[in-house]
Amino acid sequence: MNSEYSTTVAAGDDDPSMAVIELVADASGIDPLELDPLYNVIDPEVIDSLSSSTGFSSLEFEYAGHTVVVDGTGNEIEISLEPVTIGSDRSSGVSGPSL
16 A cells, blocks of 8 residues: 555454544544544445455545545455545545455
């Protein structure tokens, strides 16, 4: 990952959805409890399903002013943040997953 803000979690060890919240809070310089609930944007279980073989292999969504990219690669889940570009052609919310 080339993002200034990224992290990798082992599939099955941590809840990737919690890692997303912690990474976004760190990038925003705020306490995780100050963020809007993640479930207002995406079902956290969808993110956590990346650790199972039946879940999505990657997804992208906007949360708290960041584009969050989550990729399940084998035994690891990589999470990175990209700035949301004002006026970009990206729609808010979840983009199509890849299998």
